[in-house]
Amino acid sequence: MLTREKLSKLNIEPPSAAIYQASRDKWDGISKPIDGLGDFEKVVARIAAIQGTVAPSLDKRAAVIMCSDNGVVEEGISQTGKEITKAVAAALGSGISTACTLGRSAKVDIIPVDMGIDCDETIDGVIDLKVRKGTRNFVKEPAMTEDETLLAIERGIELTKDLAAKGYKVIATGEMGIGNTTTSAGVLSALLHEDSEEIVGRGSGLDDAGLSRKREVVKAAVNKYGAGDALEILACLGGYDIAGLCGLCIGAALSHLPVVVDGVISTTAALVAERLVPGVKEYVIPSHAGREKGNLMALGKLGLAPLIEGNMALGEGTGAIMLFPLLDVVMDYYLGGAEFSDYSIDEYKRIN
Template identity: 40%
Template sequence: MDGEMTMEGKLAARLDELLRSVGPVNEDAARDTQERWDSLAKPLKSLGLLENNVAKIAGISGSSRVNLKKRALVAMCADNGVIEEGVTQTGSEVTAIVAENMAVGSTTVTVMAEAAGTDVFPVDIGMATEGSLLEGVPKEEGELLPRTLLQRKVRRGTRNFAKGPAMTREEALRAVLVGIEIAGCLKAQGYDILATGEMGIGNTTTSSAVAAALLSQPAERMTGKGAGLSDEGLQRKIYVIKEALGNLMPDREDPMDILVKVGGYDIAGMTGLFLGGAIYRIPVLIDGFISSVAALLAVKLKPLTRDYMIASHVSKEPAGQLILDELGLKPMLCCEMCLGEGTGAIAALSVLDMGLTVYHRMATFDDMNVEQYQPL
């Protein structure tokens, strides 16, 4: 019927409405926090990014009494149809296996998260297969429970972007809104910070394609071996990405078009998490390459979102540093990690904890009757 809005239109309108609510961070709280740092009995700015990021978190939360006691890792799990082109070592069944193991606490990131006091929320946003833990499980309502494979499936994996667009625009919007919804739920449940993570066979291929489109860079520069491809496999991966970008011609000026044509549901969900951080005023940690690509999509959709992000580490993937440079963010760690799952973000949380301990507990110059450092 003429005049009726399509579902895609309704979803787009909802996203626009949410993004209009994003405002600037609280500069007064950030400034008060930096003044507290400057009063501590140590050389000015000597803790570098730890000081900057604690002040940034204060600006996001609106208080110089920075607290990160309750933290969550959200791991978006999805499959990618492009694996039909032989760009990976393993098949989509591995995504479900790892996602289930996230739920029971036996993956790398869940072990690290336990050490860092972080709750883990794996999310099925687009897995192709459904494992034993998913049988008969409906979409949850109400409170989100850690160590539960949350059901937010948009579709059973994306389409093969070597043959056409990876998803429809409606599907991309749904996936982005899933991420925003989860960010809002976790903020309502009292979480102080979110870490991003992902799991999905083939997602370094989708991320490299999205990155190449966003930065107008050749596929060769943006593509790495992912989970251990051979030299021959890498060349195949580059070829598939180049052909897809040439055939589909994603519009660099339209982030959603790039996501639709060569993206993945995990990337879309993380894009929503970053947007949700800005909407609900909760800091969000960028993990590695795949996560940083989602962060850049979020910034292209809403530039203010950048002020609500913290870069955890720089990925070993070739485009890892390039994406962070485009975001204008400096990573806290450089450990040559490329595992994904959120491992870099969790490692950075532990470093932030040390900075917060100094911030809250260290003596000031006045406490020690020592003349305060002055900027020169």
């Protein structure tokens, strides 16, 4: 079983700096202005460095959707009840959810996982890695024990390793859990030492009264539990979905897989992963800006910027899934675009 000590001793090898530079040089040889495709050129070079080849591949990809319930929902911080978590997980399992529809178009395998749905039965089509039937209400007590948190992280790591062994070249993160914009706001507020009012958003559509209540709940919980280290903050204020996604990011880095993160819950998990195991952020690929302010704050702390705007707030990994068609177009051009030598014209020179 993963322990705090074992977690602290995990070592992340950095992506290849030499291959990153070789990829950037390859881009400069393609017949276009220097940095003409902007951040997409850097992302392809980062993926190349992570995979250890100047000719990277995105041919086999999956989006892992971690599903879990959150005890804090009983405080009235969401427009809907926890029963929606199970319903959407079932839709994921049967292939009819939003993520599944987008995934078919983007050629992304959808892998839903039960990390902590509050139900007794196994849901068809959903991998059962349940730690517990929902977290505790962090207004009254810590959401998870440290052992539960470590178990969720470990299961995320092992799942990623299994996907790598099956030949997946890149994974994306997603989640489903009523109340998880509240838990992620609590974790982020504590990690970043930011006032909860700057981070807490409307989630799936709270009115002004609901938003005010949500901010009060998060502020009280952060005041109570926010002084610990990253693992303690995750255990007290997070959820099994966030912990599982944290493990997924760590596992991706250990397996030399790029991990495309979705919105604020996923970026919160990535930030926790980086705090627990430094070096993880080098394997994280951002997708979209999101509607929750905390997403950009977390990405900024990781030194990353989103590739898509869009004002999205759907969840289920949809923003990460939607990035793949763009990456496919850019990757095809990178691997097969005409070079200046094909035109017998002088190439652009990089001005440093």
